[in-house]
Amino acid sequence: xxxxxxxxxxxxxxxxxxxxxxxxxxxxxxxxxxxxxxxxxxxxxxxxxxxxxxxxxxxxxxxxxxxxxxxxxxxxxxxxxxxxxxxxxxxxxxxxxxxxxxxxxxxxxxxxxxxxxxxxxxxxxxxxxxxxxxxxxxxxxxxxxxxxxxxxxxxxxxxxxxxxxxxxxxxxxxxxxxxxxxxxxxxxxxxxxxxxxxxxxxxxxxxxxxxxxxxxxxxxxxxxxxxxxxxxxxxxxxxxxxxxxxxxxxxxxxxxxxxxxxxxxxxxxxxxxxxxxxxxxxxxxxxxxxxxxxxxxxxxxxxxxxxxxxxxxxxxxxxxxxxxxxxxxxxxxxxxxxxxxxxxxxxxxxxxxxxxxxxxxxxxxxxxxxxxxxxxxxxxxxxxxxxxxxxxxxxxxxxxxxxxxxxxxxxxxxxxxxxxxxxxxxxxxxxxxxxxxxxxxxxxxxxxxxxxxxxxxxxxxxxxxxxxxxxxxxxxxxxxxxxxxxxxxxxxxxxxxxxxxxxxxxxxxxxxx
Ligand code: HEM
Numbered sequence: 001x002x003x004x005x006x007x008x009x010x011x012x013x014x015x016x017x018x019x020x021x022x023x024x025x026x027x028x029x030x031x032x033x034x035x036x037x038x039x040x041x042x043x044x045x046x047x048x049x050x051x052x053x054x055x056x057x058x059x060x061x062x063x064x065x066x067x068x069x070x071x072x073x074x075x076x077x078x079x080x081x082x083x084x085x086x087x088x089x090x091x092x093x094x095x096x097x098x099x100x101x102x103x104x105x106x107x108x109x110x111x112x113x114x115x116x117x118x119x120x121x122x123x124x125x126x127x128x129x130x131x132x133x134x135x136x137x138x139x140x141x142x143x144x145x146x147x148x149x150x151x152x153x154x155x156x157x158x159x160x161x162x163x164x165x166x167x168x169x170x171x172x173x174x175x176x177x178x179x180x181x182x183x184x185x186x187x188x189x190x191x192x193x194x195x196x197x198x199x200x201x202x203x204x205x206x207x208x209x210x211x212x213x214x215x216x217x218x219x220x221x222x223x224x225x226x227x228x229x230x231x232x233x234x235x236x237x238x239x240x241x242x243x244x245x246x247x248x249x250x251x252x253x254x255x256x257x258x259x260x261x262x263x264x265x266x267x268x269x270x271x272x273x274x275x276x277x278x279x280x281x282x283x284x285x286x287x288x289x290x291x292x293x294x295x296x297x298x299x300x301x302x303x304x305x306x307x308x309x310x311x312x313x314x315x316x317x318x319x320x321x322x323x324x325x326x327x328x329x330x331x332x333x334x335x336x337x338x339x340x341x342x343x344x345x346x347x348x349x350x351x352x353x354x355x356x357x358x359x360x361x362x363x364x365x366x367x368x369x370x371x372x373x374x375x376x377x378x379x380x381x382x383x384x385x386x387x388x389x390x391x392x393x394x395x396x397x398x399x400x401x402x403x404x405x406x407x408x409x410x411x412x413x414x415x416x417x418x419x420x421x422x423x424x425x426x427x428x429x430x431x432x433x434x435x436x437x438x439x440x441x442x443x444x445x446x447x448x449x450x451x452x453x454x455x456x457x458x459x460x461x462x463x464x465x466x467x468x469x470x471x472x473x474x475x476x477x478x479x480x481x482x483x484x485x486x487x488x489x490x491x492x493x494x495x496x497x498x499x500x501x502x503x504x505x506x507x508x509x510x511x512x513x
């Protein structure tokens with residue numbers, strides 16, 4: 001093809017896309033729904049894609065505008081695709097809970113054939129999701145958390161050793177990466193049943209996979225763009241998958257090998273893999289011990305496959321390590337700026353650890369009321385998922401209006417905007433754990449606090465997430481007073497992406513107590 005022909009087709013294509021986008025950009029105005037002005041071809045994603053401004057910040061600006069004008073919702077565009085954003089808490093309650101049957105999915109592309117890892121609980125749709133959620137729910141009970149608790153405590157030993165080294169040479173610690181490695185080790189251990197020790201070996205394959213998953217690189221942006229704008233049949237046809245073949249093989253092989261080893265040697269460990277082997281062999285989790293692994297009785301319910309197991313272990317890892325690590329990091333940054341709160345929580349932690357023979361115990365952590373408030377306030381001010389993705393699965397008429405959210409429209413629940421709204425949290429930038437005392441909690445709309453989402457699709461790992469955050473904080477704060485090192489840029493800024501992490505390093509000084 002000659003250059004002039006290529007140029008000709010290029011001009012025609014861009015012109016067509018331009019007029020197509022212009023037409024698409026009239027979607028919200030036709031529905032008489034408020035929206036921020038989109039730009040071609042980004043819609044409202046321009047600052048996110050060009051300047052790395054988190055999309056949640058763009059949403060927050062529109063949230064404030066909509067609220068000041070008395071609107072209960074507004075619309076945005078991701079490229080030319082319309083997305084609905086509810087503002088009113090009663091409407092959010094309808095979407096997440098009461099009228100959940102209209103909003104069961106997340107609208108994430110699932111292609112179990114080419115990319116088995118996409119078949120995980122976070123992505124799965126409709127009956128497949130319901131079926132898997134039902135099977136997995138018993139693996140996250142408080143009894144099961146108690147069973148896995150000791151593994152978490154073992155991981156704190158490695159954290160202790162590293163902190164001791166830094167304290168002995170009086171060097172600040174970069175906590176963001178260290179805590180991501182700490183939670184990688186915990187989830188690797190309880191989720192995949194293997195010792196990763198990425199705290200000692202930052203270059204471990206597991207840690208590399210974790211870093212890769214949250215990179216906002218150019219190629220990740222292009223992949224995201226294609227997955228957002230192309231119809232699922234086209235993505236399947238061109239075999240465009242979310243995860244690289246290398247990642248898919250890595251996780252599936254890991255699970256395959258672990259399962260084969262355990263079944264051959266009848267190994268019983270207190271972790272998710274054990275519970276999922278039960279799901280594979282019996283279709284349900286039992287409270288029985290190792291003998292159940294070898295039991296040849298026919299399952300009463302259909303069991304899960306190795307690929308399904310790998311997809312779930314994979315999402316526990318992804319959803320579990322960065323969310324909890326980022327929560328701990330934010331908690332330490334806030335405590336480093338609010339020394340009175342830090343001293344108060346340390347006093348409680350030390351008192352209760354002492355009560356339990358100088359050990360961090362499950363029961364002890366459950367007794368730490370002030371620590372619970374500190375973690376809640378951290379998740380209020382810095383929700384790891386600033387936007388919760390959902391999709392409308394059948395046309396929904398918003399009660400009291402003539403606006404219909406059409407089936408297929410994505411919905412963004414603006415958690416960060418709600419949790420920084422001065423109507424619900426006066427002086428919202430202030431870090432104040434007392435917002436979570438019984439009286440203040442009772443006086444607030446329950447949907448003004450949704451760091452784990454709500455309704456049937458609420459985070460399945462709430463208990464595990466909070467537990468590992470608390471174990472980590474107990475371990476650090478019981479031994480060290482932490483202050484902010486000048487290498488940490490304040491006020492902190494967030495990286496863009498599904499999960500909010502701090503931009504740049506988080507350096508903190510340690511002083512033994
Ligand atoms: C501080 C820690 C955590 C936070 C803030 C968090 C937050 C969230 C949020 C906001 C959602 C979406 C809920 C909704 O749509 O209503 C979610 C879903 C999910 N989370 Fe978490 N999470 C955390 C830890 C964990 C851990 C430790 C695991 C697993 C090991 C986990 C596994 C999941 C899964 C599998 C889903 C999808 C649930 C479904 O669609 O049925 N999360 N999480």
